[in-house]
Amino acid sequence: MLSRTNAAILPDTRRMRTLMGILVLAMLMLALFGCGAAFAQAPKPADNTPAVNAAVPGPAAPAVPLPRPRPKMGLVPSWIATLWSEPKTFRKAAGEDFKTSEVTSAPSACRLRLEKFAVIAPMPRLIGPGSCGGTDIVRVDAVMVAGKRVDIKPAPYLQCPMAEQLALWVRDDTTPLLAAVGGQLKSLETYDDFSCRGRNRKLFGKVSEHGKANAIDLRGFTLQDGRYIHLTDMKADRPLREGARKAACTRFMTVLGPGSDGYHEEHIHIDFAERRNDYRLCQWDVREPPPPPKPPEKALEKEKPAEVATVAPELPKAAAAPEPDDDDDEKVVMTMVSAIHGVVPLPKPRPQTRHVRRKPRDLFHLPFNLLR
Numbered sequence: 017m018l019s020r021t022n023a024a025i026l027p028d029t030r031r032m033r034t035l036m037g038i039l040v041l042a043m044l045m046l047a048l049f050g051c052g053a054a055f056a057q058a059p060k061p062a063d064n065t066p067a068v069n070a071a072v073p074g075p076a077a078p079a080v081p082l083p084r085p086r087p088k089m090g091l092v093p094s095w096i097a098t099l100w101s102e103p104k105t106f107r108k109a110a111g112e113d114f115k116t117s118e119v120t121s122a123p124s125a126c127r128l129r130l131e132k133f134a135v136i137a138p139m140p141r142l143i144g145p146g147s148c149g150g151t152d153i154v155r156v157d158a159v160m161v162a163g164k165r166v167d168i169k170p171a172p173y174l175q176c177p178m179a180e181q182l183a184l185w186v187r188d189d190t191t192p193l194l195a196a197v198g199g200q201l202k203s204l205e206t207y208d209d210f211s212c213r214g215r216n217r218k219l220f221g222k223v224s225e226h227g228k229a230n231a232i233d234l235r236g237f238t239l240q241d242g243r244y245i246h247l248t249d250m251k252a253d254r255p256l257r258e259g260a261r262k263a264a265c266t267r268f269m270t271v272l273g274p275g276s277d278g279y280h281e282e283h284i285h286i287d288f289a290e291r292r293n294d295y296r297l298c299q300w301d302v303r304e305p306p307p308p309p310k311p312p313e314k315a316l317e318k319e320k321p322a323e324v325a326t327v328a329p330e331l332p333k334a335a336a337a338p339e340p341d342d343d344d345d346e347k348v349v350m351t352m353v354s355a356i357h358g359v360v361p362l363p364k365p366r367p368q369t370r371h372v373r374r375k376p377r378d379l380f381h382l383p384f385n386l387l388r
Contacts, residue, residue: 124152126176127154127176133160134158134183136156148223150230152176159187159204161191166202166204167202168204174209174232175229175230181267186201190263194245196256199239199240199241199243200239205236205237210226213226225288231287233284234283235283250303250305261298261302264284268288
């Protein structure tokens with residue numbers, strides 16, 4: 017119970033709390049304004065000058081430049097962004113294997129040979145990132161076969177030695193194989209060529225030959241009559257696919273197809289990678305379609321023997337049975353059973369009774385009479 021003294025003190029206590037809150041808020045505001053003013057002021061001189069000289073007006077101090085704003089954090093962390101940073105100098109972008117003496121506008125010997133039977137466009141040196149790119153790169157638009165143009169769609173970007181072997185494979189190896197099946201090549205469908213990535217598109221894997229413009233993926237041929245032959249189609253002509261495989265494994269250093277590593281089941285990968293002792297890798301299974309499923313064997317119906325009509329022999333008529341006595345139970349049963357022939361059929365099974373789940377009664381059951 018509050019006394020008069022406590023009742024008089026309580027209003028003053030509330031007022032003091034309000035004043036203390038206002039005071040703390042004012043001190044915080046002054047501290048914030050003081051920090052802002054400190055940044056705006058010019059720095060003090062290093063030497064200890066007397067207070068009298070400080071009041072003497074002098075030349076205005078130069079304005080201090082504000083610090084640069086903090087860079088915004090993007091979706092990619094900074095340590096990952098530094099891995100893909102753009103090169104700052106030409107030497108860093110060109111790589112250690114770049115030689116200025118090789119920079120020339122004169123076409124290479126490979127390019128001069130390729131221009132005679134292929135439609136190409138020279139490309140500048142492809143630089144980076146990393147070890148991707150290369151020199152003497154051309155875009156192969158078409159190959160001339162017997163004076164007719166065979167388009168390559170999409171046109172790949174390849175190093176000249178790789179492009180030359182691809183054009184020779186189309187002109188000298190593929191054309192006779194297609195002529196054996198009564199077709200003439202119209203275009204070659206490609207799947208992938210220059211792409212700076214790891215092998216099998218793995219993030220931290222070794223750089224693929226695609227990243228060096230030294231590989232290409234192939235899908236199939238389009239003939240002049242409109243037919244399309246997929247190189248991995250099991251239903252396509254087997255001698256044609258076997259001939260294309262043999263010629264590719266002879267010309268290129270790497271040939272990967274169905275059955276190689278699971279990544280080349282629907283296309284053929286070929287490249288001109290350099291290995292020790294001129295080692296070549298040829299993994300392309302020329303598969304055949306699975307045999308058709310066998311029809312279900314019909315069960316031979318067993319010939320049933322002809323039914324022979326049989327007549328049951330007539331049984332002699334039994335004499336009239338005497339009337340049974342009430343006391344002899346066995347005689348009563350025997351007289352009720354008539355003469356039978358054969359096996360006695362068993363009675364039909366009794367139908368199963370349906371169990372009806374009854375509602376459980378309450379724990380305490382009170383008779384109805386007690387509620388009256």
